[in-house]
Amino acid sequence: MSTATRVPGRAIGAPLDRIDGPQKVTGTAPYAYEHHVGYPLYLYPLQSDIVRGRVAQIDASAAEALPGVILVITHENAPRLADTSDKELAILQSDEVAFRGQYVGAVVAETFEIARHAAQIIKISYDEKAHDVALRADRDDLYTPDRVSGGFPTDTEEGDFDEAFSSAAVKLDETYATPMEHNNPMEPHTTVAVWEGGDLTLYESTQGPHRVKAKVAPIFGLDPSRVRVVAPYVGGGFGSKGLPHANTILAALAARKVEGRPVKFALTRQQMFSCVGYRTPTIQRIRLGADEDGRLTAISHEVVEQTAKIKEFAEQTAIATRMMYATGSRRTTHRLAALDVPVPSWMRAPGECPGMYALEAAMDEMAIKCNLDPVEFRIRNEPEIDALTGLPYSSRNLVACLREGARRFGWEDRDPIPCVWREGRWLVGTGVASATYPVGRQPGSRVRIRCEGDGRYAVEIGAADIGTGTWTALTQISADALDVGVEVIDLKIGDTNVPFASVAGNSSGITSWGSTIFEAARAFREQHGQDPSEGDEVEAGMPENPETDNYAMHAFGAYFVEARVDADTGEVRIPRMTGVFAVGNIINPKTARSQFIGGMTMGLGMALHEESLVDPRFGHVVNHDFAEYHIPTNADVGEMDIVWIEEEDPYVNPMGSKGIGEIGIVGSSAAIANAVYHASGIRVRDLPITPDKLVQ
Numbered sequence: 033m034s035t036a037t038r039v040p041g042r043a044i045g046a047p048l049d050r051i052d053g054p055q056k057v058t059g060t061a062p063y064a065y066e067h068h069v070g071y072p073l074y075l076y077p078l079q080s081d082i083v084r085g086r087v088a089q090i091d092a093s094a095a096e097a098l099p100g101v102i103l104v105i106t107h108e109n110a111p112r113l114a115d116t117s118d119k120e121l122a123i124l125q126s127d128e129v130a131f132r133g134q135y136v137g138a139v140v141a142e143t144f145e146i147a148r149h150a151a152q153i154i155k156i157s158y159d160e161k162a163h164d165v166a167l168r169a170d171r172d173d174l175y176t177p178d179r180v181s182g183g184f185p186t187d188t189e190e191g192d193f194d195e196a197f198s199s200a201a202v203k204l205d206e207t208y209a210t211p212m213e214h215n216n217p218m219e220p221h222t223t224v225a226v227w228e229g230g231d232l233t234l235y236e237s238t239q240g241p242h243r244v245k246a247k248v249a250p251i252f253g254l255d256p257s258r259v260r261v262v263a264p265y266v267g268g269g270f271g272s273k274g275l276p277h278a279n280t281i282l283a284a285l286a287a288r289k290v291e292g293r294p295v296k297f298a299l300t301r302q303q304m305f306s307c308v309g310y311r312t313p314t315i316q317r318i319r320l321g322a323d324e325d326g327r328l329t330a331i332s333h334e335v336v337e338q339t340a341k342i343k344e345f346a347e348q349t350a351i352a353t354r355m356m357y358a359t360g361s362r363r364t365t366h367r368l369a370a371l372d373v374p375v376p377s378w379m380r381a382p383g384e385c386p387g388m389y390a391l392e393a394a395m396d397e398m399a400i401k402c403n404l405d406p407v408e409f410r411i412r413n414e415p416e417i418d419a420l421t422g423l424p425y426s427s428r429n430l431v432a433c434l435r436e437g438a439r440r441f442g443w444e445d446r447d448p449i450p451c452v453w454r455e456g457r458w459l460v461g462t463g464v465a466s467a468t469y470p471v472g473r474q475p476g477s478r479v480r481i482r483c484e485g486d487g488r489y490a491v492e493i494g495a496a497d498i499g500t501g502t503w504t505a506l507t508q509i510s511a512d513a514l515d516v517g518v519e520v521i522d523l524k525i526g527d528t529n530v531p532f533a534s535v536a537g538n539s540s541g542i543t544s545w546g547s548t549i550f551e552a553a554r555a556f557r558e559q560h561g562q563d564p565s566e567g568d569e570v571e572a573g574m575p576e577n578p579e580t581d582n583y584a585m586h587a588f589g590a591y592f593v594e595a596r597v598d599a600d601t602g603e604v605r606i607p608r609m610t611g612v613f614a615v616g617n618i619i620n621p622k623t624a625r626s627q628f629i630g631g632m633t634m635g636l637g638m639a640l641h642e643e644s645l646v647d648p649r650f651g652h653v654v655n656h657d658f659a660e661y662h663i664p665t666n667a668d669v670g671e672m673d674i675v676w677i678e679e680e681d682p683y684v685n686p687m688g689s690k691g692i693g694e695i696g697i698v699g700s701s702a703a704i705a706n707a708v709y710h711a712s713g714i715r716v717r718d719l720p721i722t723p724d725k726l727v728q
């Protein structure tokens with residue numbers, strides 16, 4: 033740890049090395065599968081290979097006769113669950129099949145290899161019914177959900193959009209599409225389930241140990257005090273581990289049946305493409321109207337997306353369009369197609385990410401129609417207040433990000449005409465887009481602080497570090513809150529045996545947990561003073577922030593991208609990206625920079641590579657592995673220039689910080705798409721921009 037020169041009270045803002053770095057690089061930080069439990073068994077799932085219908089017959093006799101097979105569990109012998117209201121989690125409770133890949137059983141054996149082999153020789157026959165897995169905007173069965181994710185209204189209407197659009201001097205009406213995408217954290221979804229005397233312990237790869245506990249306890253009819261969830265280290269999540277999925281229930285069900293032996297279940301990479309959620313595909317119609325000066329008079333964003341028949345997931349795709357730019361009139365709508373598909377779920381910036389791709393690509397097209405530079409066009413439509421709430425912003429520095437990015441990137445030399453810059457066989461172009469993400473804040477977190485003697489403090493909160501740097505950032509926050517050095521803080525997270533914490537999602541962790549740490553530290557000093565005795569302890573809950581009634585709180589950013597398109601093959605290379613962010617105070621520049629690099633790299637994957645291709649005849653993702661579902665590797669990523677501007681925001685939380693886990697992906701795919709257009713003159717409106725779409 034590079035703490036030697038740190039001044040007490042100044043831990044926030046220091047580029048502290050990751051506290052968990054040495055354990056991680058030496059392989060001693062236990063991830064879920066690696067926890068030592070006595071005599072574990074290994075689970076391999078049975079997954080439906082029809083899309084819809086019923087399990088007719090299961091012949092497991094050959095599997096059950098294999099040495100080392102302990103249990104074949106199916107709907108015929110599975111324990112009944114106490115609560116089956118969540119249809120994604122209520123597995124093995126009937127013979128019904130609602131999507132391809134749904135769990136219809138599992139083998140539990142002495143080794144993983146035996147379990148996998150046994151699963152392959154089990155014969156399952158089905159009564160198959162017709163199915164429907166294809167999303168189209170012209171379906172006649174699209175429906176209007178009551179609300180969209182986050183509890184937001186499904187549709188909004190400001191002013192008279194129809195009138196303003198029809199009378200606009202400049203108009204755009206285009207449709208953009210984003211595909212199904214799958215989260216692929218390096219650590220797959222994993223559960224180790226241990227039953228002891230009716231108590232359940234789960235070593236789980238999750239973004240929210242307490243959320244898993246709250247969800248799992250009623251399903252097994254347990255008082256929450258009988259469930260413990262342990263997750264000290266988590267190898268990525270991106271939202272897919274924000275809620276428990278059926279794999280957690282499957283492992284716990286099987287372990288209950290073989291009581292006395294723990295059961296380990298880690299998904300294979302291919303299984304990651306079947307039932308741990310995915311980014312719903314979207315079809316987004318954007319209409320923009322502007323006056324002769326390029327001021328927006330009308331914005332409409334109409335979204336069609338899919339959900340599962342067994343459980344509604346209504347992504348808030350048009351949410352950022354409700355506040356991003358000033359306009360005379362505005363309409364946003366969301367419509368869903370309920371299909372025979374797995375349940376969609378969160379994937380880094382659900383809502384903002386796909387929605388801002390469409391809006392920011394449309395803004396680029398509209399700037400050209402208005403004869404304005406796309407940076408100037410955005411600045412011209414900067415709002416004075418937040419249109420969603422009518423409140424002023426606690427801080428909004430989008431314009432500063434656009435200006436600083438343009439300066440760093442060298443934007444002023446840009447020829448507005450597309451397809452005129454050529455270097456050998458490469459067509460070269462540049463593009464820009466804006467970013468935004470709300471300052472997430474979730475209620476309920478609690479923190480316990482205890483003096484351990486020798487000037488040391490235990491700080492306990494059941495938060496999760498999913499690779500973002502939470503171990504380090506919360507240690508820095510604790511040090512400043514208590515006005516001591518980071519070296520005397522013993523942070524404890526990742527376990528439901530320590531106080532409740534909200535989930536690591538919605539970029540809300542640091543605001544929610546950090547505010548609570550500040551509150552607990554204040555209470556601790558008030559009760560025990562500056563020189564406490566060993567054992568002195570305080571527990572406090574997250575304080576209200578009354579400023580949330582007075583200000584709209586969002587982070588902002590801007591990207592500038594250079595794209596090169598091979599004139600013959602359509603290959604796209606991105607040699608450099610600049611990201612400028614206005615996100616309040618940075619807790620740790622080192623881990624923060626990694627968050628921005630990760631978000632922008634994921635945006636690069638979204639723009640150019642990522643697409644889960646479903647075969648409509650069989651309902652499965654065909655390219656379900658890293659050979660065919662490409663995520664960016666080092667060879668795809670060029671120079672990443674990442675900076676943040678000075679932003680003092682006294683209203684957001686005691687740290688003055690805004691969440692940074694998701695903003696890096698929001699709009700970055702649009703900046704790339706806009707640069708590809710500028711390079712090639714071809715406007716691809718359905719992601720990803722693969723070479724076939726550019727070779728015309």
Ligand code: MOS
Pocket residue numbers: 239269270271272274378379380381382536537538539694
């Ligand atoms: Mo994030 S998709 O809220 O984990």
